[in-house]
Amino acid sequence: MADRGGVCALMANWFLRGVRQGVVTTAYPRHVDLSSADLPVPPTFDAGRLESERAARLVAICPSSALSVEALDLVLDVGRCTGCQRCLPLAGDAGRSSASFEWASRDREALRIHFPLGASS
Numbered sequence: 001m002a003d004r005g006g007v008c009a010l011m012a013n014w015f016l017r018g019v020r021q022g023v024v025t026t027a028y029p030r031h032v033d034l035s036s037a038d039l040p041v042p043p044t045f046d047a048g049r050l051e052s053e054r055a056a057r058l059v060a061i062c063p064s065s066a067l068s069v070e071a072l073d074l075v076l077d078v079g080r081c082t083g084c085q086r087c088l089p090l091a092g093d094a095g096r097s098s099a100s101f102e103w104a105s106r107d108r109e110a111l112r113i114h115f116p117l118g119a120s121s
């Protein structure tokens, strides 16, 4: 098989680098991995600042259908969220990155986060 673009040489260099330097990793989970702040993670919302009109627009802009409005709550399904953060500019001061990637759960319902809509809705 032909070596297109020097992939074999690149892999060989990475292999040699790994052998020379040993295992390069972080201290996670014993210590917080500061690089997690740069990861694409689900958002979080300030429930008191969300009104129903803005919640409806957030639902409409989410490409993975991770957001829905149920009764008087905005519901974020973390199991569907890709962390694209497309919703954050629209959320304004009512939304921000959760800065958390530790969402694993055996309980599907635990991944559905409810944010009660504000009194102004």
Ligand code: SF4
Binding pocket: 041, 042, 043, 061, 062, 063, 064, 065, 066, 067, 076, 080, 081, 082, 083, 084, 085, 086, 087, 088
């Ligand atoms: S980050 Fe992306 S996928 Fe997640 S709720 Fe916002 S728009 Fe939807």
